[in-house]
Amino acid sequence: MTKKTTPVSPDFLYQQIADRFEHLITSGVLKTGDKLPSVRALSDEQGISLSTAFRTYCELEAKGMIEARTKSGYYVSYRKRHLAPAPVESKPDADPARISVDDMIAQVYQHRSDEGITQLALATPALELLPQSKLNKALVEALRTHPASCLNYEEVQGNRLLRKQIARYAVSGGITVTENEVVTTHGCVDALTICLRAVTVPGDTVAIDSPTYFGIFSVLQGLGLKALQIPTHPVSGLDLDYLENSLNNVRIAACLFVPTFNNPTGSCMSDDRKQQLVNLLANHEVPLIEDDIYGELYFGKQRPRTCKSYDQSGLVMLCTSVSKTLAPGYRVGWCLPGRFLPNVLNQKRMTAVSSTTVTQLAVGLFFENGRFDLHMRNLRKALHTQCLQYSQAISAYFPADSKMTNPQGGYVLWLEMNQSVNAYDLFQTALRHKISIAPGPIFSTDGRFSNYFRMSFGRPFDGQIEEGLKKLGSLIQ
Amino acid sequence: MTKKTTPVSPDFLYQQIADRFEHLITSGVLKTGDKLPSVRALSDEQGISLSTAFRTYCELEAKGMIEARTKSGYYVSYRKRHLAPAPVESKPDADPARISVDDMIAQVYQHRSDEGITQLALATPALELLPQSKLNKALVEALRTHPASCLNYEEVQGNRLLRKQIARYAVSGGITVTENEVVTTHGCVDALTICLRAVTVPGDTVAIDSPTYFGIFSVLQGLGLKALQIPTHPVSGLDLDYLENSLNNVRIAACLFVPTFNNPTGSCMSDDRKQQLVNLLANHEVPLIEDDIYGELYFGKQRPRTCKSYDQSGLVMLCTSVSKTLAPGYRVGWCLPGRFLPNVLNQKRMTAVSSTTVTQLAVGLFFENGRFDLHMRNLRKALHTQCLQYSQAISAYFPADSKMTNPQGGYVLWLEMNQSVNAYDLFQTALRHKISIAPGPIFSTDGRFSNYFRMSFGRPFDGQIEEGLKKLGSLIQ
Numbered sequence: 001m002t003k004k005t006t007p008v009s010p011d012f013l014y015q016q017i018a019d020r021f022e023h024l025i026t027s028g029v030l031k032t033g034d035k036l037p038s039v040r041a042l043s044d045e046q047g048i049s050l051s052t053a054f055r056t057y058c059e060l061e062a063k064g065m066i067e068a069r070t071k072s073g074y075y076v077s078y079r080k081r082h083l084a085p086a087p088v089e090s091k092p093d094a095d096p097a098r099i100s101v102d103d104m105i106a107q108v109y110q111h112r113s114d115e116g117i118t119q120l121a122l123a124t125p126a127l128e129l130l131p132q133s134k135l136n137k138a139l140v141e142a143l144r145t146h147p148a149s150c151l152n153y154e155e156v157q158g159n160r161l162l163r164k165q166i167a168r169y170a171v172s173g174g175i176t177v178t179e180n181e182v183v184t185t186h187g188c189v190d191a192l193t194i195c196l197r198a199v200t201v202p203g204d205t206v207a208i209d210s211p212t213y214f215g216i217f218s219v220l221q222g223l224g225l226k227a228l229q230i231p232t233h234p235v236s237g238l239d240l241d242y243l244e245n246s247l248n249n250v251r252i253a254a255c256l257f258v259p260t261f262n263n264p265t266g267s268c269m270s271d272d273r274k275q276q277l278v279n280l281l282a283n284h285e286v287p288l289i290e291d292d293i294y295g296e297l298y299f300g301k302q303r304p305r306t307c308k309s310y311d312q313s314g315l316v317m318l319c320t321s322v323s324k325t326l327a328p329g330y331r332v333g334w335c336l337p338g339r340f341l342p343n344v345l346n347q348k349r350m351t352a353v354s355s356t357t358v359t360q361l362a363v364g365l366f367f368e369n370g371r372f373d374l375h376m377r378n379l380r381k382a383l384h385t386q387c388l389q390y391s392q393a394i395s396a397y398f399p400a401d402s403k404m405t406n407p408q409g410g411y412v413l414w415l416e417m418n419q420s421v422n423a424y425d426l427f428q429t430a431l432r433h434k435i436s437i438a439p440g441p442i443f444s445t446d447g448r449f450s451n452y453f454r455m456s457f458g459r460p461f462d463g464q465i466e467e468g469l470k471k472l473g474s475l476i477q
Numbered sequence: 478m479t480k481k482t483t484p485v486s487p488d489f490l491y492q493q494i495a496d497r498f499e500h501l502i503t504s505g506v507l508k509t510g511d512k513l514p515s516v517r518a519l520s521d522e523q524g525i526s527l528s529t530a531f532r533t534y535c536e537l538e539a540k541g542m543i544e545a546r547t548k549s550g551y552y553v554s555y556r557k558r559h560l561a562p563a564p565v566e567s568k569p570d571a572d573p574a575r576i577s578v579d580d581m582i583a584q585v586y587q588h589r590s591d592e593g594i595t596q597l598a599l600a601t602p603a604l605e606l607l608p609q610s611k612l613n614k615a616l617v618e619a620l621r622t623h624p625a626s627c628l629n630y631e632e633v634q635g636n637r638l639l640r641k642q643i644a645r646y647a648v649s650g651g652i653t654v655t656e657n658e659v660v661t662t663h664g665c666v667d668a669l670t671i672c673l674r675a676v677t678v679p680g681d682t683v684a685i686d687s688p689t690y691f692g693i694f695s696v697l698q699g700l701g702l703k704a705l706q707i708p709t710h711p712v713s714g715l716d717l718d719y720l721e722n723s724l725n726n727v728r729i730a731a732c733l734f735v736p737t738f739n740n741p742t743g744s745c746m747s748d749d750r751k752q753q754l755v756n757l758l759a760n761h762e763v764p765l766i767e768d769d770i771y772g773e774l775y776f777g778k779q780r781p782r783t784c785k786s787y788d789q790s791g792l793v794m795l796c797t798s799v800s801k802t803l804a805p806g807y808r809v810g811w812c813l814p815g816r817f818l819p820n821v822l823n824q825k826r827m828t829a830v831s832s833t834t835v836t837q838l839a840v841g842l843f844f845e846n847g848r849f850d851l852h853m854r855n856l857r858k859a860l861h862t863q864c865l866q867y868s869q870a871i872s873a874y875f876p877a878d879s880k881m882t883n884p885q886g887g888y889v890l891w892l893e894m895n896q897s898v899n900a901y902d903l904f905q906t907a908l909r910h911k912i913s914i915a916p917g918p919i920f921s922t923d924g925r926f927s928n929y930f931r932m933s934f935g936r937p938f939d940g941q942i943e944e945g946l947k948k949l950g951s952l953i954q
Contacts, residue, residue, distance in 0.1 A: 105826070127629060135628065139616075139620065148609070148806075150806050151805065151806050151807070152806045153601065153805040153806055154806055156586060186833075189828060202680070202701030203701070215827060215828075215830070224701040327628045328629060329628050329631055329834030330835070331663070331831070331832065346583060347699065349582070349586055350582075350698075351670060351692075351696060352667065354805075354806070354808070356806065358806065359835065
């Protein structure tokens with residue numbers, strides 16, 4: 001730790017040093033229990049002020065990497081148990097008489113807002129992470145500045161101010177579009193539905209990730225489409241060889257993938273593999289619906305690129321929303337439908353007429369005044385910290401043979417239990433102890449992943465969460 | 478006019494007398510040009526105050542029934558040309574190379590908010606008829622009173638306060654339900670879509686009115702459903718014999734009808750015929766999706782009953798929204814899905830997750846504080862007046878062989894031109910003169926009604942509208 005830092009803006013100095021410590025800790029160079037230099041020693045070593053040194057340790061402490069021991073100093077407290085990535089394949093559920101996936105999902109949702117429940121099931125932001133009062137201001141400003149107080153039908157394509165801002169922000173995902181290439185929707189699932197309608201007819205086959213967000217099965221089912229499940233690796237994402245083989249052997253009308261921070265695995269495809277995917281589909285002339293709803297929630301330095309950013313042929317249709325970043329209740333989403341813009345507009349006109357005016361304009365104003373950037377910096381940091389805190393607690397309390405992902409963004413951990421554990425039984429037992437989790441089988445169409453579950457780290461870590469995870473660990477035992 | 482009125486509340490006295498005059502005028506007892514008693518004579522005759530007598534004539538004048546001539550008194554000015562109801566059947570479009578219905582609809586919508594257009598195409602309320610500032614207050618109150626400033630996902634079933642109010646208002650349509658039997662949606666078309674999904678699978682056949690709202694075709698198409706068009710009479714509504722015959726010969730999975738103020742014909746089925754329809758479908762165990770979006774917009778004394786009010790078997794699913802009464806841009810609708818509640822909830826959970834929180838709560842509060850009742854009384858009166866004013870102008874300016882409906886509620890007139898008139902050509906010609914109408918072929922799946930068009934009277938009648946109708950009349954000539 002003797003190498004001096006190069007001069008940088010003092011505001012980011014502590015962050016840079018904390019990052020370096022974090023790397024040393026997670027990579028195992030510094031081990032749990034190791035004593036760290038005193039604040040004064042750190043200050044001297046790094047050539048930084050005492051307050052910057054102190055802030056560095058606070059940052060690491062908040063993330064659960066280190067702990068302060070009274071009158072003794074700082075020690076590494078991170079319990080490294082780098083669990084093996086969960087394998088994709090799992091035995092299909094053998095008992096067809098068991099509860100249906102739809103009923104299971106209904107049960108998970110039923111207890112969504114029950115009092116006293118430790119909510120670990122839903123991939124949504126905790127209220128305290130959202131910019132409540134600033135958004136209220138934007139909404140009132142929307143009422144005030146809109147010529148018709150937002151009572152009128154909005155343009156079918158969406159509020160123009162919002163579309164301009166979406167086009168501006170798309171640059172961070174590597175995309176260059178104008179507002180005329182953006183269509184707003186009633187949330188992300190609505191965007192997926194509209195895009196699917198634009199490029200498929202009932203009876204068509206659509207390739208999807210496995211496992212994937214259960215809502216996607218239902219959308220396909222509702223449109224009379226068949227799902228072809230493509231295995232997805234918990235770290236590298238989609239199995240491209242499997243997909244290529246399928247493209248050569250099955251008529252696939254469209255693909256619907258979550259390449260960045262897949263739900264539930266958290267996997268993020270590398271830039272190279274995203275480009276490969278786009279090229280592969282361009283060669284086969286197959287549209288790619290890219291669900292990018294978690295794309296802005298990266299823990300690293302940079303936003304991962306989107307598949308859309310590699311799109312030369314206009315075949316990629318990016319879909320996302322503000323439900324995971326700003327306001328689930330606003331129901332504001334959008335898509336960038338590439339060459340399918342006329343079809344998408346037609347589908348939206350026919351089925352939704354238009355989206356809610358006032359929430360679209362409020363989000364547009366929130367983007368415009370720069371508050372979105374500021375909010376997202378805080379949200380990403382909070383989620384990263386929570387991810388590490390939850391992971392550590394799971395490492396401490398769960399059986400030694402459980403496995404867990406190590407996501408670099410998003411809201412969820414994907415856990416594999418011993419094969420003898422039935423996740424649906426665990427879900428029901430946990431619910432009796434007032435803990436809600438999302439059982440694995442809801443993430444496949446055919447009852448796979450019966451010993452897996454998804455856990456959200458959307459709520460700030462506290463005593464109740466820790467108790468919940470401890471109890472969950474003992475229930476799994 | 479010498480019979481004395483029985484004593485009633487003075488506030489409603491003038492209305493009662495005005496109604497009686499209106500009846501005498503529309504039924505032809507009093508003819509255009511007839512002189513009416515002076516205000517003083519009316520006061521004496523009816524035993525009412527001078528101001529009540531004056532108010533009576535003002536009411537009739539506002540509706541275009543009578544006119545004041547300077548220094549001469551009041552005269553009947555209503556130009557009675559009671560046009561024959563438009564027949565249902567029309568020749569199918571012979572030229573398959575013509576523009577598609579979808580493209581036609583897109584063109585109608587394209588000019589929705591163009592500056593300087595005389596907008597007669599869209600069945601929507603003019604902004605000045607909506608309670609803008611009162612709704613703004615309700616929306617700000619929603620933000621203030623909701624524990625999470627409406628940022629959170631709402632319950633899947635919908636905001637509870639709004640559902641309670643919907644259940645309360647359903648009584649006026651003859652329906653007794655609790656809030657647990659209501660599901661809110663993202664507008665009425667969304668409600669129709671969810672209900673269809675709950676009771677059909679792709680490939681099924683759904684019976685619909687002919688003509689009917691074009692959005693219904695697209696919803697069916699998007700869900701992979703087949704449309705069976707049932708003829709609808711412009712006055713009495715659905716042809717029940719035709720329907721019964723179809724039920725005996727075709728497997729119909731569901732019916733989707735607009736029994737009250739059908740769009741575009743404006744027809745309203747009588748109570749008896751609604752009951753017959755419900756019984757017929759109960760005998761065949763076929764669900765009825767009742768689109769009641771215009772049900773609250775009656776011109777008569779009482780709200781027409783709904784089919785849902787006759788439902789004993791739980792097969793009727795009523796769908797509606799506030800888009801025609803309060804705020805199109807809010808996207809707040811709902812359904813009462815009867816026995817299909819679990820399926821409907823499942824469909825909503827899977828595809829929409831939930832509806833916009835803040836607009837749902839704002840509408841709930843607006844209902845709760847009684848402002849909805851007051852607003853609706855004003856809106857109904859305004860629409861009735863506008864309907865009469867538009868009808869009179871059409872009678873004055875359109876060719877003698879054109880026919881027009883005489884709706885008792887809703888937003889639209891349905892006009893049949895001479896067979897030589899092509900409505901799509903008329904639409905294009907009118908657009909060049911900055912007048913927008915809705916050509917007949919967009920209301921059928923197979924290009925029928927090629928010499929019909931629909932005209933909205935949603936905008937208050939003024940000089941621009943009158944000029945537009947005059948021009949339109951001359952273009953038809």
